[in-house]
Amino acid sequence: MATKYSIPAQVYWDDVNEGDEIPSVDFNLTIQRMIIAAGGNRNFSPLHHNTTVGKAAGAGDMFLQNGSCLMLWERVVSDWCGIYARVKKVTFRITDFHNAGEKIHVGGKIARKYQENGLHLVDLKMQSDTPRKVGMTGTVVLALPTRANLTGTPRWNAQGIAC
């Protein structure tokens, strides 16, 4: 059946390996995008839309709020994984301001491939680079479908066990 949007290629647990890199994305942080991001995240602190306030806090300009920094990772992961994969957990630490006017490079690599509680998982080691240095690091734990169950989007309960 035809759909309004095309369905992207699917990544299956069977087909990935530790060390594989996922496609990276460069994000241009224009002032317009910063303002839209502040509204999109409902975070209206002037740190994220006011150059003077951002600089007073030690940044080079207004800078992305942590939830917006996390959005960059979601874009990269969701572009790659297809429609039948689900993120189970994310851990991140911000190490540099993501300032207006900068280009942020985001990429990831499969650091671990394993099975746990009936789920087929990979740990993606993620990294955002600002023009100066590493801006954010962490891990996205992604549950993937398998070749044995091609359209089985992983589900789990409150204890993290497949259901």
Next chain:
Amino acid sequence: MPASDSKAASRKRGPKGESKYTWDDTIAAIGKDYSGGKILVADETIDESSLARYCEIFEFGNPIFWDDEIAQRAGYRAQVAPWASIKDTFSYGGSWRPGEPTRFPLDMDKDARGANAVRVPTEGDPPMPPVSTTFFTDMTIEFFEPVCKGDNISVMGRRLASVSPKVTSVGEGAFISFASEYVNQRGELVARATQGSYTYNPKKKA
């Protein structure tokens, strides 16, 4: 407490702590809840427009965020809310209600910035020595039941999860984290987040 009063109370931020306390008192409070038992119900029920506005920002192209039919094909109830949106956008408790003073006084300075956001139900802080400044450091979010179009998120709990006193290059204070849970309108757990911050007194400039 009426919802609007609860939100106003949640917005009070700024310097905190008392000189009669040490970081040992803070450590002794690990595990205690500082939400006052309140539940913060998000203003917004997730809809097609709010999902589109969110996904446009960084150009999320995965169709599960845009199309009911594709989302349902993948086993979801409806269009999926991006996981990065749960903690902020779709748990936002609103910013102003009738009867409250303006949020936009012309003399508002940077110290008033914390008054703009309601994110987690808050009532008081753990006992701690006086500190003037706090910034975000790290976060862990676990996801459970998917969040989809039509859902309405509530945030509950603000449990002190960890305390690590430390002198850093910017000052003297402690790394502190609080844990909260996010549930949907059926009471199903959708996420559990632990947010860390460094709360401290900046070094005096020579």
